Amino acid sequence: MNQSIRRLSAFVMALFVVLLLNVTWIQGFQAEELRENPHNTRRYLDRLREPRGPIVIGETRVAFSTPFEAGNTVQYQREYPEGTLYAHVVGTFRTTGESGIEASENELLNGTDDRLAVRNFIDILTGEQRTGATVEMTIDPRAQRAARDGLAQVGRNGAAVALDPSTGAVLAAYSAPTFDPAEVTSVTEAEAAAARWEELSEAESQPLLNRAFNETYPPGSVFKVVTAAAALENGATPESTQPAPAVLDLPQGGTLPNAFSGPCNGGSPDTLAHSIEISCNTSMANWALTLGEDKMREQAERFGFGREGLEIPSPVAESVYPEGMGGSSLAQTGIGQFDVRATPLQMAMVAAGVANGGDVMKPYLVDRVTDADLETIVRTAPRKYSDAVSSRTAEQLTRMMVAVTEGAEGSGRSGAIPGIEVAGKTGTAENAGPTHNWFISFAPADDPEIAVAVLVENGGGSGGTLAAPIAKSIMEAVLAG
Template sequence: MNAPIRRLSVLVLVLFGSLLLSSTYIQFVQASSLREKPNNRRTLLENYSRQRGPILITGKPVARSVATDDELKYVRQYSNGELYSHLTGYYSFVYGAGAGIERSENDLLSGQADQLFYRRVVDVLTGREQQGASVELTVDPAAQKAAADGLGEQRGAVVALDPRTGAILAMASNPTYDPNELAGHDLTTVQANYKRLLADDDDPLINRSIQALYPPGSTFKVVTAAAALSSGRYTENSVVPGPAVLDLPQTTANLRNDFAGSCGPNDKVDLTRALQISCNTAFASLGLALGDDAIRAQAEKFGFGDRIGVPMPVAPSIVPADMNKPQTAQAAIGQYDVRVTPLQMAMVAAGVANDGVVMAPYSVKTVRGPDLDVLDQAKPQELSRAVDSSVADQLTRMMEKVVESGTGTRAQIPGIKVAGKTGTAQHAKGEPPHAWFICFAPADDPKVAVAVVVEDGGKAGNEAFGGRIAAPIAKSVMEAVLR
């Protein structure tokens, strides 16, 4: 055999070997990931040929599959679609399992999860139609409605937690959308709806509760206060500097209060009063005294920086590293580059409420198979201990004063003790501030913790304050849970 023929033979063998290896890799190694791609057309056709499991709230379906007369066999329908859209997400033949529970629990809802393997085998052998599992959520319908109604047309988000377990009682994000518009079988209409939602400047597809990061403003003073009390150098009655203007080191810039004058006689104020009236200069002074490492470490104990799922993935909240002193002073009052999700600030309130222990947040209560057998039941888990019980008690008393006679009086509920903290967060030059409120109630036996953010001051614009705009929304959500 001459040399050219030998080279050609070798080349053919290499090509055949490459083809064999690539086909083997695709069929055996990549098969699972390719099958599970949410926009895999073959997977979608297969899934649409069987009944997808429902998503339930208090036993009632908010998402279910309904039989049709067309080739796709089933269509996904959402009751109260706009109210629950950021929880459920959507299931579309064009776009697959998009966001929310539809995406994070897709294997269970579609019937492809490992827990349903034996059920699938029996279905094949008996000729029974395959079905997905049902997923029941922890959400309280009254709290969810109160959150959505409270936001109204304002952009923002509300999260309510059971501080004892971490169960999500409400998760509202506005603007919202109707997932039914993405679930239909008129593909041209579905694509037009999706493009319209993507082009909307208000980003209705974004779940602001867990995906958007905001400066927390003065609600972060609870974290700074926790760091101070946990250091052992301060108590709720400790007196700290609270001048009208704080001269920041290393810069010609100064830091001022949101009101005229100092925070107390002789430019001094105790910690409880400083939180009650939201004294910027007092907490900036605390930040300088504690240092950026102490503030960051305390924030991390509340869950900052953690990558968690509820089961939808949550954007980690941030306290920057390596801050200089002016930056640390700003961070101590929730400004500079501190960024949080509303869920994270609900976790801060819940951690204080739960004797200093932060529970891992979750939204799935129970998963049941098509035969109603329980496949999974939520088991509350401790995420971290943020502060010890004595510090939690002090923070609770301080936050009670905020609502009793401080900046958060609009969150008062007759006959019920409420602990809270307002926030007004500057975020862009010339733009109105975000309005914040975090709270829990009853303060002496906590059953609900809430965080509210209203973007750009909502209807109040530049006149917005957390106590004026966000606190009444939080009050309505707490009342809905406690009613």
């Protein structure tokens, strides 16, 4: 009998040990995971009770929380009065997660950030409820509306990004198609909101995708600015020439034609400057072959290609210049084809780097953050991201890009603004479907205030006809003051 009792006691003790270990594991190692789990009912209710701070663009609160009574408690509904206009950059605050600035600045907005500790302590002493900070964004409403209207007019998916080249502040970041955050954030109609989010997530047009930051495309001929920069940085001048036949025989077989019939300079070698003005394929492919893969990649990386982990503070997809290529592939990269991939933000950074004398500034979306007393607790200081080219090369590229919009044979004359000198570059990128159409630009060319990249997905036309007018309208909106 004693032996049976001892065995039973040992078994019971073992069960207690297992139970204690399980509790320790849950409380010590899985607490955070369980607390943040979207199926955690307590966390769900906690999020509904968060009086989040507002997000401001210009003078408008584009996201804020309004209280309402739910039984014996006060809950908060997130409101987005501007609807689809800022959906991708502002993001959404849902009971199951966040996106955009709502995600990247979540702890500031919900008031748990350590930088709000003093403010929170004062609230405790005075019996006030903890409130989140106010996040003021860099977006210029005029530029954002011009981007929206321009893409709506062409009726295609796409994206537009505008930067202040001297600081890196993001003045516009619009992605089409878009969505209405109000449809996916309702607290009182939570099931309908969740169903709508699921519907948008599965839509073939990908309206939840921020094409400005999180999708890469073949840049096509706008990448010729990078190729020209590599040439100038390695001893060429705007008057240096390359053969520019109607069709280039590639080193490993195959051919590369110009976008227009015939050679680029009447059969003679074409200058680098003229090749940029008319967007000559064959001469720019020859420049890539002459420079070689290492010099081409080095120049691309100096503009930001191949750099992981860029956050502005929203995460940005990595733009890519390929490795380990043969001569035929290398030639194609000179005109932004083969496996060259870039986000619209990246191509705006290329334009901004040239505009800023060769220095690429780190893009940023948040201007400053203030507490409940409107005291500034965070202000973004402009910071250099990379040295892309020398100031001399930047000036040479600027003159070449001005010829694109003002030259007699310029491919981007529809991007010109009367009375203001615009530096630009067109792009028409081959892909599996109809061509993507690009335009990058900055203005005024002699004292730049704005740099722009516009992408029209599968437009099937040219960058000069489809994308350049959109870029023009964005630049005009900002320069009009």
